[in-house]
Amino acid sequence: MDLPSSPGVSTQCRRMKGILSIVGDKWTVMIVMVLRRQPRRFNELKRTIGGISQQMLTRTLKALERDGMVSRTVHPTLPPQVEYALTPLGRSLSEPVLKLGEWAAEHLDEVEGNRIRYDVA
Template sequence: MTTPLPHAHQDCRAVSSILAMVGDKWSVLVVMTLRQQPRRFNELKRAIDGISQQMLTRTLKGLERDGLVTRTVHPTVPPQVEYALTELGHSLADPVKQLGEWVFSHLPAIYANRDRYDQAAG
C-alpha cells in the first residue's frame, strides 16, 4: 500500500479549483469566442447565447484574475473596453477545443449509453 504524499491534498484542491473554472460552461464559451479575435463586451454578449450581463462580467473578471484574459480600455467617448486572450489563455483554447471535438464525436455513444442505463434503472 502506498502512503499519500503530504502535499497531495493541497495539490488536488489547487487543481480542482482551476478545473472548476476551466470546466465552467461560460468560461469555455468566452475562451472559445475570444480564440478568433479580441472582442468588446457587447460583442461577446451577442456571440454567447444565453449569457447575462452579470454572468459575463463575473466570468471575464475571473478569467482576467487568472491571467487568461486581458482587458484594454480605449480612450474614446464613451470608453470602449476590449477583451483578448493572453498567451496563457490561447494555450487553454486548444485543449478546450479538443475536448469539445471529443464530445461531439462521442455524442451518439454517450446518448445510447444514457438511454440504456435509464431503461435498466427505470
C-alpha cells in the same frame, strides 16, 4: 498528470481545484473558444455565446482576467469601448479546450443515445 502519494497531494489537489473550477466551467470554455478567433467587446461576446446572462459573463470574464487568461483593454473613445482578448496563458488553455470541444462534437450522438437508453430503463 499523476499525483504522487504523499502528504503534499491534498495540498496540490486543493490548489488545482480552484483552477479546474474556472477552466472546467461551461462559460469559460465558450468564452475561450470565442476569444480564440479574435478579441471581442462585451456585447459581442454576449451575443455570440447566447444564453449567458450579463452578470455571469461579467463574473467569468473577471475570474479569467484575475487568473491571467484574459486581458481587458479600455479604448479611449466616447463612450469608452472595452475589448477582451486571450493572453498567452489563455491561448495555451484554448488548445485543450478545443480538443475537448472536438471530442464532445464527435461523441454527442453516442452520449445522447446512452442518456435516452438509461432514462428509459
